[in-house]
Amino acid sequence: MTTVETFPTLAEAARAMGSGAAFFGGGTVLMRDVNAGEGPQRLVRSADPALKEIRAQGEIVRLGAGVTMARILAERDLAFLHPVARQIGGPQVRNMGTVGGNLFAPHPYGDFAVALIALGARAVLAGQGGARPVEELMRERARPPLVAAVEIPRPRSGREFGFLKVSRVKPKGVSVLSIAAFLPAEGGRIRGARVAWGAMGPAPMRGQGAERALEGGALDAATIARAAAQAAEGLDPPTDALASTWYRKEMAGVHLRRLLERMERG
Numbered sequence: 001m002t003t004v005e006t007f008p009t010l011a012e013a014a015r016a017m018g019s020g021a022a023f024f025g026g027g028t029v030l031m032r033d034v035n036a037g038e039g040p041q042r043l044v045r046s047a048d049p050a051l052k053e054i055r056a057q058g059e060i061v062r063l064g065a066g067v068t069m070a071r072i073l074a075e076r077d078l079a080f081l082h083p084v085a086r087q088i089g090g091p092q093v094r095n096m097g098t099v100g101g102n103l104f105a106p107h108p109y110g111d112f113a114v115a116l117i118a119l120g121a122r123a124v125l126a127g128q129g130g131a132r133p134v135e136e137l138m139r140e141r142a143r144p145p146l147v148a149a150v151e152i153p154r155p156r157s158g159r160e161f162g163f164l165k166v167s168r169v170k171p172k173g174v175s176v177l178s179i180a181a182f183l184p185a186e187g188g189r190i191r192g193a194r195v196a197w198g199a200m201g202p203a204p205m206r207g208q209g210a211e212r213a214l215e216g217g218a219l220d221a222a223t224i225a226r227a228a229a230q231a232a233e234g235l236d237p238p239t240d241a242l243a244s245t246w247y248r249k250e251m252a253g254v255h256l257r258r259l260l261e262r263m264e265r266g
Helices: 010-016 030-034 069-074 078-085 090-096 097-102 112-117 134-140 207-216 220-230 243-263
Strands: 003-007 019-024 042-046 054-057 060-064 121-125 132-134 147-153 161-167 175-182 195-197
Touching: 003 010, 069 078, 069 090, 078 112, 078 161, 097 147, 097 195, 097 243, 112 161, 112 175, 112 195, 121 134, 132 134, 132 220, 161 243, 175 243, 195 207, 207 220, 220 243
Parallel strands: 003 042, 019 042
Antiparallel strands: 054 060, 060 147, 121 132, 121 147, 161 175, 175 195
C-alpha cells in the first residue's frame, strides 16, 4: 500500500525523504507506476509556494520545481522555452507535468531536461546551499536528489537557442530523440557552444563532438556541415521499441543539421 505525506515546506519534505519514498509533484509518470502496483511505498509532497514560483534575476530565470509546462507556456517572459514546453505531451500532461519531474523522467520522456542542459541551467537542491549544473544531476538519475528550483540563463536572441524533438506521431508522440543547441556568438563567431541530446545515452547528455565543430565558427553552411559530420561522436543511444542504436546514430547528423539550419534562418 502506498501512503501520501504532505508537508508545508520543502525543507520538511526533504527531511522526510528516505528509503522507499518518492517525491510527488505532477505525478504524470509516478502515478502510472503506483496504479500498476509498482510504485514506492511512500509518496512525499509539499505545499510550499516556492515550488511554483517564477522569478527573473537579471539574465537568470528561476523556475520552481513545481512549475508546470502549461504555466511556462502562459508566461510571455518565458517565450524562449515555449517551443520546448509545447512539445511535452498533450494538454493534460502539460497541465500536470512539472519542471522538477521532467528532470528525472526516463526515456522516452524528459525532453525538457535536454533543453536545460544546453542552456547551462543549474539546479537548486532542497536543503542544500548553492546550485549544481543540471548535466551533473543526470548522472544521479537512479537516486535523484530533491530539486527545489532551476536557474536558467536567458538567451539574448531567438537565434541563440533552438530545440528539436523527433517523434513518429505528431503532434504529441514520444521522442525518438531530441536535440537542443545554445550558440551564443561574439563578433559573428560562436563562443561557448552547447549541444545536448535526449535518447542518445543512458540519460540526457552533452554532444561534445558537435560542440567542438561549432566552436569558433560562424553559423553558416560550412560550420553546420562540420557539426553534422561529428554529431554522433561520443553518443551511445539505446535500441528500443522506437528506434535502434544504428538508426539513432545514422540520423543524428541529419536532425542536427535541420535544427542548425533553422537557427541560421532565425
